[in-house]
Amino acid sequence: xxxxxxxxxxxxxxxxxxxxxxxxxxxxxxxxxxxxxxxxxxxxxxxxxxxxxxxxxxxxxxxxxxxxxxxxxxxxxxxxxxxxxxxxxxxxxxxxxxxxxxxxxxxxxxxxxxxxxxxxxxxxxxxxxxxx
Numbered sequence: 001x002x003x004x005x006x007x008x009x010x011x012x013x014x015x016x017x018x019x020x021x022x023x024x025x026x027x028x029x030x031x032x033x034x035x036x037x038x039x040x041x042x043x044x045x046x047x048x049x050x051x052x053x054x055x056x057x058x059x060x061x062x063x064x065x066x067x068x069x070x071x072x073x074x075x076x077x078x079x080x081x082x083x084x085x086x087x088x089x090x091x092x093x094x095x096x097x098x099x100x101x102x103x104x105x106x107x108x109x110x111x112x113x114x115x116x117x118x119x120x121x122x123x124x125x126x127x128x129x130x131x132x
Contacts, residue, residue: 041099048097087111 025043032040063071078085090104100108122128 045097045099052097083107 025040028036074084074088078088086107090100090107093104094100119128123130
């Protein structure tokens with residue numbers, strides 16, 4: 001809003017209306033029907049495409065030893081388990097601003113549901129330390 005619509009100053013009323021629209025899109029007051037949900041997907045796609053055009057600092061592109069080790073782990077897990085490979089593909093698409101397919105939304109829901117169970121199991125197996 002500030003970069004495109006900030007000047008010349010268009011007044012308090014314009015700003016209030018613009019802010020209301022922005023807030024309604026970000027945090028809807030009403031339930032969403034199919035058309036409204038589809039519109040939000042279009043807005044998300046547009047926002048993601050805009051975000052992808054933003055400059056990236058070279059420091060963010062550096063492959064550190066930690067990143068290299070994580071990539072190796074992901075590669076091994078993705079080769080061993082197809083579901084991990086599917087999750088990596090989905091993450092790549094999300095990162096690049098692609099709209100999620102319905103099956104990806106389902107996979108994301110199941111993965112998010114599994115996350116707390118995995119954390120508990122990792123603590124139980126003493127892979128990760130229990131919270132203090």
